Amino acid sequence: MIARWIAAALLVSAVVLYAAVAVPTQRQAAAAADEYRRARDEARDIRTRLARLERRDAAHTRAATALAAATPGDTVRAVRRSVVQTLQNAGVSGVRLSVLPGRPPYAARVRLSATGPYSEVMALAGRISRPETGVVLERVRLSPRPGAVALDLDGVTLGPAQ
């Protein structure tokens, strides 16, 4: 008889423990898991935005420091050298290049035009827009010429990063 009472007490204790503690804790755990998922999504969104802003700032710093020079004259010479280097071995003709000092926030303004086969013109445009040249594109125009493509490119180099 006592054993039955003990068994009943154990059973009741188990039900009470389950209903009063386990079930609410499970609900809390489920709620916490939901909150975690929301927080994780928010964190992912922030990481994405942060990554883009950091890439943007890194690009700005690279562009501003690639050809840092003391005077406008030095800047113009450095930019000209950089662009002339990209023109070496480029299979283009009719090259016109002008590099002038720029007004802040620009250090210099670059204007380049050239004509050549599509692949050569594209390769040239790709090389000029590489971060190490220091040239940031403003306007690029590609227009047809008999058997070739004409490239007209306006770019700037940035002054020191603020």
Place this chain on the structure above:
Amino acid sequence: MGVGALTLILAGYATGTSWAEFKRARQHVVDVRRETEAGQARLKTLEARSAPTAALATQALLSSDAAPPRLLSDLAAVLPPDVKLDSLALTYGEDIAVQMQVSAKGGAAYEVFLQRLEASPLFADVIPGEEARDGSLTASVQARYRGVAR
């Protein structure tokens, strides 16, 4: 009595497991919240840069990440075989404005091109411009390239 004891053990086990799960989830939430707060503080710092500096920085990023060869390659992918790109002008700023002149063998091919351009996740704000139809078709189209912003 054995059944009672077993039930109590199972209830205790369920309670312990739920409690551990709850604690773990709470700890994850705390960790992620801490990371989020640090990220938000850094975001504020970066976003606090003056608008002109931010615009220049975006232009510098687009210039290197969306250089003409990449943009042309993305544009070529949506050009149907019967549509030819005659000229192209790109203006880099806070985004890349694309102005193009195309010629198509017929109106249907041009429509397919516009549909593909509009459907492409790489291009937005597609605005068809003036078109001339005399056997073949030539037209100007404006769009915004957002390839690197996705």
